[in-house]
Amino acid sequence: MRALGIDPVHETRQTFDGLLSAMSRPGTIHAVPTPADHAVVATLVDHEVTLATDDDGLRETLADQGRLESAPHEEADVVHAREHTGWDIRECKRGSLVEPSDGATVVYRVDALGDDATGATVRLAGPGVDGTETLSVDLPDTELTAVATAQAEYPRGVDVIFTTADHVAAVPRSVQLEVA
Amino acid sequence: MTDHTTTDDAPSDDRSFDDSAPDGGMPVSTASVDAALESLDDDGLTGYNYAYLDEHTKREVRRSMLKAVAIPGHQVPYASRPMPLARGWGTGGIQASLSLLGPEDRFKVIDQGADESVNAANIRRLAETTAEVETTTDTTDADLIQSRHRIPEEVLTAGQRLVLQVPITDALRKVDPSDAANRRRHAHKNYGKMWVHLYENVVEYGEINIASRYPTMVAGRYLMDPSPIPRWDVPKLDDADHLTVLAAGREARIYAVPPHTAVEPLAFEDRDFTVERFPEQACHACGSTDTYLVEVSEESADEDGFETRYACNDSSFCRKRRENPELPKDHHLDREGVDWGPETPDGDASTAQRGGSE
Numbered sequence: 001m002r003a004l005g006i007d008p009v010h011e012t013r014q015t016f017d018g019l020l021s022a023m024s025r026p027g028t029i030h031a032v033p034t035p036a037d038h039a040v041v042a043t044l045v046d047h048e049v050t051l052a053t054d055d056d057g058l059r060e061t062l063a064d065q066g067r068l069e070s071a072p073h074e075e076a077d078v079v080h081a082r083e084h085t086g087w088d089i090r091e092c093k094r095g096s097l098v099e100p101s102d103g104a105t106v107v108y109r110v111d112a113l114g115d116d117a118t119g120a121t122v123r124l125a126g127p128g129v130d131g132t133e134t135l136s137v138d139l140p141d142t143e144l145t146a147v148a149t150a151q152a153e154y155p156r157g158v159d160v161i162f163t164t165a166d167h168v169a170a171v172p173r174s175v176q177l178e179v180a
Numbered sequence: 181m182t183d184h185t186t187t188d189d190a191p192s193d194d195r196s197f198d199d200s201a202p203d204g205g206m207p208v209s210t211a212s213v214d215a216a217l218e219s220l221d222d223d224g225l226t227g228y229n230y231a232y233l234d235e236h237t238k239r240e241v242r243r244s245m246l247k248a249v250a251i252p253g254h255q256v257p258y259a260s261r262p263m264p265l266a267r268g269w270g271t272g273g274i275q276a277s278l279s280l281l282g283p284e285d286r287f288k289v290i291d292q293g294a295d296e297s298v299n300a301a302n303i304r305r306l307a308e309t310t311a312e313v314e315t316t317t318d319t320t321d322a323d324l325i326q327s328r329h330r331i332p333e334e335v336l337t338a339g340q341r342l343v344l345q346v347p348i349t350d351a352l353r354k355v356d357p358s359d360a361a362n363r364r365r366h367a368h369k370n371y372g373k374m375w376v377h378l379y380e381n382v383v384e385y386g387e388i389n390i391a392s393r394y395p396t397m398v399a400g401r402y403l404m405d406p407s408p409i410p411r412w413d414v415p416k417l418d419d420a421d422h423l424t425v426l427a428a429g430r431e432a433r434i435y436a437v438p439p440h441t442a443v444e445p446l447a448f449e450d451r452d453f454t455v456e457r458f459p460e461q462a463c464h465a466c467g468s469t470d471t472y473l474v475e476v477s478e479e480s481a482d483e484d485g486f487e488t489r490y491a492c493n494d495s496s497f498c499r500k501r502r503e504n505p506e507l508p509k510d511h512h513l514d515r516e517g518v519d520w521g522p523e524t525p526d527g528d529a530s531t532a533q534r535g536g537s538e
Binding site: 008009010012013014016017019020023024025043044045046048049096097098099100101105126127128129130154155159172173174 | 229230231235236238239240242243244245246247248249250251252254256257279280282283341363364366367368399401402423436438439440441442
């Protein structure tokens, strides 16, 4: 993934380290190599999974390496969105009761997370959270409400990763999400 | 002709090998196992990717690990790769560890509580040579701990991750050998058959008589096999500060217990979950009464025959306790009262012994 400016061995490992911390402690923010959304895609995506993205540069880079299997967002294993237009997270794959891990991973690129964010604030509770945790995301309330809907049928559901330029936070389906 | 000679020579070679180690070998210290492995040739490692696994394999393991964390207790399938040792020797744990390790990490490997086992030393060496990590035997010093069948006595912290090696992934396997049927049971949270098994246990033994792999509910949704850790270690997973990843190489499944997740061993209202009991026993080396002890049979010095002694199973903590017998299990934390693991109950030992595990 040199073409994206991400070292394929060590920076993807650092990205995974941040992602795993974010996923196991929902709502907490972790540093990863930049640009974070590309680093997350480079860490997770190859031809074994399908990808839906609105980022043409990313798609070309992956295709050049034989790592791109495109799919519409309703069928994709990984959904990556830089601009939030034209698709609905509630339509993404949620997996089956027998194999809920087939549910999609949705990667949002947002401007800011945490204290700098001016968008929606969510309250999180459940596995990985000691008591409750709050997270502010630069996305409209309606989008976070849609995330809550897409995660409502636990263990079926989608797992959400928010990325800024150089940080990630995650909201796995196991947590209860409430838009404050 | 050459073939015949080889075949004829083989039996005598075997005999001489057997003669050289009549009593099953000599115990060796960590330093000398590592030193022995050090002397082996490292040729052939050049050309391998960082941390041995290729990036395609790591992506597969990492994707499954993230899904496992997002669905606590659910067994996520992954494409388990052949490793340079046989499946069943920690290949799942190795794939998880090598997908996690970075050059700044400190890695500890234990096998049944011991850093000295050859299997643990080999896994450590693989990580050392291919992932350029530093290794340690000190639990509090490690960033990543790979373990077979134990959770360390010293409390794990938020900055640490634990990888447990798993031989059998499904807690329901002992009540139904069909994986397809068990996956349907997990899908519908249908654990009736396990409850019947526990009830039959109570009828037969007067208590739930399961030594290890104790069936455990994770986050109130999935029944999980916590790997063959003793019952003693199961409560350590409940509301822990650290992340636990359980990886099976042979069965190609990964599952996880995130930090601060409810982990509840199955039990009845009138038959509590109990941990192992060591009434009035203490470690013969460090004197601990609040650690998981194992029986050690040793030749006695003054008479023919053997005597049974108890020793700490966690050898690294035992070494620390020998220097400082008062050392609490949470000595490295700035908070107090987070001492984990059960106390050894010796007050009500006689009642607790009733219906023991004979």
